Amino acid sequence: MAVGRLTGPLALLMPGQSAQYQGMGTGLYRDVPAFARVMDELFLLMGAAGDELRSDWLATSPRVPIDHADRSQPLLFAIDYALGRLLMDRGLRPTVLLGHSIGELAAATLAGIFDPAGAVRIVRHRVGQFATVPAGGMAAVAASRAQVQPYLRPGVEIGAVNAPRQTVIAGAVEPLRTTLDALRHAGYTWAPVLSTVPFHSELLRPVVVAAGPLLASLPARPPQIPLVSGYTAGYLTDAEARDPGYWARHPVDPVLFWPALTTLAGAGPQLLVECGPGNGLTRIARRLPQVRSGHSEVLALLGPPTHPYREAEQLAAAAARLGISPP
Amino acid sequence: MKQMTLSALEQIMHTCAGDDESTDSFQQAPERPFADLGYDSLALLETQSVIRREYGVDLSEQALSEAETPQQLVDLVNRWLSAA
Incomplete structure (x- = not known):
């Protein structure tokens, strides 16, 4: 595999449910202070639930398994967002963002649609409602x-x-x-x-209804970075970004990831970077004609699930390919 | 005796993945891992079932997981066909 520096417009792909695995991101939390700072900021915003989430995340035998939506959803959101912030704080400017399911909320936060406090409230509220969803x-x-x-x-x-x-x-x-x-x-x-909740099915309708008032009360701004919607497969419009209903419906609307990825890839040669745990989205992106022909390239920041002690090393290797100093 | 070629495997896997155009990347890089080629475990499971149907070779999940590249998978199927 080539090890040269990758250049060109930078697209961030932010994973959602099914990317989670036990221990994901915990090595970065221990070894990369800049990552830990953002994660702690988010845990703090979650209040007491954040303390519990963090200790379970760092535990070798968590009380609630990682595949449980109470754990996977807030942690995927937090890790996706923290990795994106890390890249941006080191001067990288993504040209476009695309998130899969909960990953779109992380993308929306990076794009400045919601501030981290608002996004955390949405995630917490959603997770709190999962108990009402039938098995x-x-x-x-x-x-x-x-x-x-x-x-x-x-x-x-x-x-x-x-x-x-x-x-x-x-x-x-x-x-x-x-x-x-x-x-x-x-x-x-x-x-x-691997999911305990039947995401994107009508069974989550009560979650959508319950989220209405919260979303209507939260300020939402137009995206500062273009975002391809995983639900319309088009570029998110300013009106959609400000529409509480658009965000509330995520748990029941189907994720149109491939159509959205096709829209994104159609903008021309670019580097598609998976900004979250694992390499599931870059693996899908490798099926794009633009990637198979070599016009666009893919890179997973963390690569396939690995032992936590290797994560910092993998991130440093990815940073080198992106031409930034190791975090 | 029927044997499997790299391009036959590539054809099967393109169909499994739903690619709308074909390339000859398997012949160019027969030892490139499936993961790097963008095939996930679901695509490999689907490939396993097509190989069962078209070649009469019933690969175990264990055997399948050990074949990490197109060449390894073709060799595995052909060993099976030769032994049959």
């Missing part, structure tokens, strides 16, 4: 949205369009099981998505 699950199917659609039982919906042939479905346990059985009989391959 459900999610699965990734190796098929297009159109191929999957006819097999969906009532109560199961398209959760995300991740790639031309990777569609995530979400719903209540029983109809999800029968839907997956039908898909298997029809010859489709699928794998479970």
Whole structure:
């Protein structure tokens, strides 16, 4: 693999649910003070819940497992945002942002739509509502949205369009099981998505309704950095950025990641950097014609899940490729 | 005896990933890891099921996870076909 410096317009891809893994970012927290500072700022904004979240995050045997939405959602938001801030504080100016699910809230905060305090309130409120959501699950199917659609039982919906042939479905346990059985009989391959909450299904409607008043009360500004919406697959307009309903609907609206990524990639050659745990989004981005032809390149700041003690080293290697000093 | 070629595997995997254009990257870099080529575990699972259907080779998940590059996967399938 080439080790030369990467140049060109910089797109940040910010991951969401399914990127989480036990210990993610904890090595950076110990070894990179600038990262720890931003994380502590966010934990402080979360109040007592932030202390509990941090101690569970740093624990080798957490009381609540990382795949639980109470842990994965706020931590993914925080780590995505802290990594983005780290790059920007070192002088990098992203030209465009795209977040997957909760990653879009981190992107919106980097873009200045919400301030960190406001974004943390949204995340906390959302997480607080998950207990009211009926049990459900999610699965990734190796098929297009159109191929999957006819097999969906009532109560199961398209959760995300991740790639031309990777569609995530979400719903209540029983109809999800029968839907997956039908898909298997029809010859489709699928794998479970690690989530305790059936994100982007109608089961989260109460969360949307409950978030209305909070979102209406929070100031929202037009983005300072262009943001491609994972929900419209177009550039987020100033009106959308200020519309409380746009943000409130995220938990029920399907994530159109591949269409959004296609919009982003269509702007011309650029460097697509995964700004969060793991390398799931850059792996998808490698399927883009622009990346396969070598016109655009990809880089994951942290790379595949690794032992925490190697994270600072991986981030330093990524920083070198971006031409900035190691954080 | 039927054997699998790198380009046949690439064809299968392009179909699995839903690519709308094909390249011959497997032949150019047969030892490039699937991860670097943008194939995730779901695409590999799908590839496993197509190989079962089209070649009659039933790879275990263990065997599949050990084949990290196109060349390794082609070799694995061909060893199976030769032994059959």
